Amino acid sequence: MRRIFQTLLSPYNCIFFKTLKEFSFEWSKATNRPTLLLADLSLPDGSFLKWMEENQNFHQNVTCCIVISGQQDIGPMRASLDLGAFDYIVKPFVPAEVQIKVERILNNLQLPLILDPTTHSVSFNATSTTLTSKQFQILSMLHASYPVGITREDIQTSVWQNTKVNQKNLTVHLSLLRTKLKDVGLNINHQKSTYVLEPL
Template identity: 30%
Template sequence: MELKGKSILIVEDDPKIRNLMKIYLENSGYETYLAEDGEEGKKAFKEIDPCFMIVDLMMPKLSGEKLTEWIRNEQKSEIPLIMVTAKSDEKDRIAGLQSGADDYVTKPFSPGELVARVEAVLRRTVHRCNKISYKGLTIKPFKGEVTYKGESIALTPNEFKLLYKLMRHPNQILKRDQLLDEMYPNHEKTVNDRTVDVHLVKLREKIERNDDITFIETVRGMGYRFVSF
């Protein structure tokens, strides 16, 4: 089960805590977005369509509890969500969970524990996260959508299958026959594994928009890998 590459929206009004969470989550392989209050959180939720949220309970303009209720009730979203707060009373924890949070973390907390909590919630709710993102490239497998920095990219069915296979296994070398099986599960021996090369050339042309970024790397004599860093 691949949990990395998930986009996380952090809604926290304390800049030190917000940036600390960002550093630890990105070092653990997640893509992060930041919002300073509940209203910014609503806007970011609509624009970014994140895979996971960390929401502070006490914030200006709109509380974390109200933001979570808006996400669950008005947006009808089941996005995995952790509530973070300085309040440790049982009634506050219950209120946070009843508003729709999947877990509750009290301040002060260890950044390492927060990452572990995120991963624990994701393992339980990964089916609710239809998205993998790296360096601005996003694939939504169930919707059949691929975007780069918000711009839609049209792929053929085989290009989409290849990209999804590679992004599910970031930084791992995949052999041509593994990628061929992804495109043609019951393929005949007459299907040449060099077919993969042809599709990947076209895929690269579509997703690698400039010379500064490489998503798919050729490993000579071995295969291909998706570069996530």
């Protein structure tokens, strides 16, 4: 099966894992959120469904998850979807089916946003606005992680690095950025502990 996926997903930057242990180790130290995760429920050293149950917030750190399984029972399918999986594919499957679903998901995730680092301007749907340096850096982070959210800690670490920032100051930057983005049809949605970029 790995060869099949290596062929199907060759146009994309992919990392493959053989075991749940290997995946869990890489996941725990990952700094970049994956855009798409494809996982077989039955791995040589454990169940991915059990891992999902033990890491119920995993979907906050991955844009989309597709589960693949040889189990046709409704139980595992429902549990996977309830725990954050986007889709459930039953084996045996037609390789083209997976390819089409992956392409559709990735195409739908694209946000037609144009960022100009020279002028700190942003264009969306033929409308533009100019940002401050800090606002532009924050927007760049939001765009890079779209549609997954980023935390205040993410912003502080990336934009201000080792400099201590007053939380009120960060709130002001986010508020002013949100106001400017509304002029071009974008919004920063605050979901629990994360900030997510979205079209209005």
